[in-house]
Amino acid sequence: xxxxxxxxxxxxxxxxxxxxxxxxxxxxxxxxxxxxxxxxxxxxxxxxxxxxxxxxxxxxxxxxxxxxxxxxxxxxxxxxxxxxxxxxxxxxxxxxxxxxxxxxxxxxxxxxxxxxxxxxxxxxxxxxxxxxxxxxxxxxxxxxxxxxxxxxxxxxxxxxxxxxxxxxxxxxxxxxxxxxxxxxxxxxxxxxxxxxxxxxxxxxxxxxxxxxxxxxxxxxxxxxxxxxxxxxxxxxxxxxxxxxxxxxxxxxxxxxxxxxxxxxxxxxxxxxxxxxxxxxxxxxxxxxxxxxxxxxxxxxxxxxxxxxxxxxxxxxxxxxxxxxxxxxxxxxxxxxxxxxxxxxxxxxxxxxxxxxxxxxxxxxxxxxxxxxxxxxxxxxxxxxxxxxxxxxxxxxxxxxxxxxxxxxxxx
Numbered sequence: 001x002x003x004x005x006x007x008x009x010x011x012x013x014x015x016x017x018x019x020x021x022x023x024x025x026x027x028x029x030x031x032x033x034x035x036x037x038x039x040x041x042x043x044x045x046x047x048x049x050x051x052x053x054x055x056x057x058x059x060x061x062x063x064x065x066x067x068x069x070x071x072x073x074x075x076x077x078x079x080x081x082x083x084x085x086x087x088x089x090x091x092x093x094x095x096x097x098x099x100x101x102x103x104x105x106x107x108x109x110x111x112x113x114x115x116x117x118x119x120x121x122x123x124x125x126x127x128x129x130x131x132x133x134x135x136x137x138x139x140x141x142x143x144x145x146x147x148x149x150x151x152x153x154x155x156x157x158x159x160x161x162x163x164x165x166x167x168x169x170x171x172x173x174x175x176x177x178x179x180x181x182x183x184x185x186x187x188x189x190x191x192x193x194x195x196x197x198x199x200x201x202x203x204x205x206x207x208x209x210x211x212x213x214x215x216x217x218x219x220x221x222x223x224x225x226x227x228x229x230x231x232x233x234x235x236x237x238x239x240x241x242x243x244x245x246x247x248x249x250x251x252x253x254x255x256x257x258x259x260x261x262x263x264x265x266x267x268x269x270x271x272x273x274x275x276x277x278x279x280x281x282x283x284x285x286x287x288x289x290x291x292x293x294x295x296x297x298x299x300x301x302x303x304x305x306x307x308x309x310x311x312x313x314x315x316x317x318x319x320x321x322x323x324x325x326x327x328x329x330x331x332x333x334x335x336x337x338x339x340x341x342x343x344x345x346x347x348x349x350x351x352x353x354x355x356x357x358x359x360x361x362x363x364x365x366x367x368x369x370x371x372x373x374x375x376x377x378x379x380x381x382x383x384x385x386x387x388x389x390x391x392x393x394x395x396x397x398x399x400x401x402x403x404x405x406x407x408x409x410x411x
Contacts, residue, residue, distance in 0.1 A: 012120075012124070012127070015123060022112050022116070023109060023112060026108035026109055029104075029108060030101050030105035031101060033101065033104045034097050034100055034101030037101075038097045039087075041094065041096065042087070042089075045080065045085070046076035046077040047073050047076055048076065049079050050073055050075035051066060051076070054072055054075055133154075133162075133165075137168070140153045140154075149172075149176040149179060150176070152172060152173075153165040206230070206231075247377060258300040258303060258385060260299055261298070263296060263298075263299055263301045264294075264296055265291060265296070265336070265338070266293040266294075268297075268305055268308070269289050269291070269308070269327050272309050272312055276312055280325075285319055285322065285323045285324065285325065287325045287326075287327065288324065288325070288326045288327070289328070291328050292329075295329065295331045295336070297336045300385070303384070303385075304381065307377070307378040307381040307382055308327070308340065308403070310377055310378040311340045311374075311375070311378055311401045311403075312325060312340055313374060314374055314375060315340060318345055319344035319345075320344065323344055324342070325340070325342045326340075326341045327340050327341075333407065334406065334407060335405060335407055336404075336407060337405075338402075339402050339403070340400070341398065341399070341400045343398040344398055346393045346394050346395040346398060346399055347391070352391060356375050356376050356379045357376065358373060382403055382405070385405055387403060387404055390402050
């Protein structure tokens with residue numbers, strides 16, 4: 001009982017006091033019952049005496065079997081009261097009254113004892129069970145507050161307390177989800193800051209050095225022009241890094257909502273071709289489009305163009321002079337597929353699992369200008385459309401990027 005709370009102890013004390021009061025009342029009730037018994041006994045005696053007086057010629061046995069009437073009772077009362085046998089007679093002078101009262105009192109006592117005993121046992125059992133459940137819930141809540149966000153209160157049974165525990169579990173799940181979201185947001189911001197600082201460090205250092213060289217009075221004009229061009233290249237690199245990181249950050253944070261509409265794939269691919277056509281001609285490379293001109297695709301045209309454009313740009317960067325790039329598309333009832341294929345130098349098997357990681361640079365790559373954000377951005381855009389992106393490649397044979405957009409919904 002020491003383990004029970006204050007409210008439970010008050011309840012048990014209340015039951016105990018009620019039990020004691022009930023025992024006292026049982027004594028009073030038994031006394032009242034004895035009085036009634038005495039009254040009935042004297043009524044019987046009055047009738048027998050009156051019957052015998054009024055029917056002296058009848059058999060004495062008839063006094064025990066005849067039906068009582070007021071005349072006989074009144075005759076008997078007058079006769080017995082004359083000798084002191086009336087309502088004021090002490091119960092001690094009636095041998096059967098005291099034993100009757102004692103038997104009644106004992107019967108009521110044991111009846112109350114049994115009833116209150118059952119009630120007391122049931123209440124103690126309920127309170128102990130309740131105490132155990134609440135203690136378990138308290139321990140679970142403390143464990144949750146100590147950092148175990150997966151901890152939950154056992155609430156498989158039914159009842160008011162378990163309904164409350166179930167509600168607490170729901171609240172814990174919501175709090176855990178918010179905590180996880182806050183943690184992811186914090187990690188996301190840390191990663192963005194780390195990525196930006198890492199990528200801007202090199203071009204900013206280069207710009208500082210170029211500026212110092214240009215600022216020297218003895219620097220030749222040709223060197224000034226050369227370092228000015230290099231500075232412009234680094235500025236464009238910084239601009240590219242910042243813009244691409246901002247796009248990724250907005251996509252990751254869910255700020256950008258894809259504005260989807262039915263778009264003609266052929267028109268989208270033609271826009272991409274025109275964007276890179278001059279670059280391809282300058283390096284004697286060709287870009288070929290292949291697909292049904294009437295196929296439409298429910299997408300955000302601007303972002304899909306960005307994704308496919310980044311893959312085409314990656315293919316141009318890793319394809320030797322005279323190389324060829326093919327962009328083809330097809331549609332089935334299940335999906336819309338866009339494939340970008342080149343005959344470049346290919347991707348090393350070691351790099352295939354890492355090319356979609358941000359800022360990843362292969363130890364086998366000779367590219368010194370790429371920042372490693374184009375393919376991760378393309379992957380994020382495709383997945384924002386509910387699609388998938390995959391890559392296959394062979395060294396010195398070429399690389400194929402496959403974008404699958406499922407036609408299950410227009411959401």
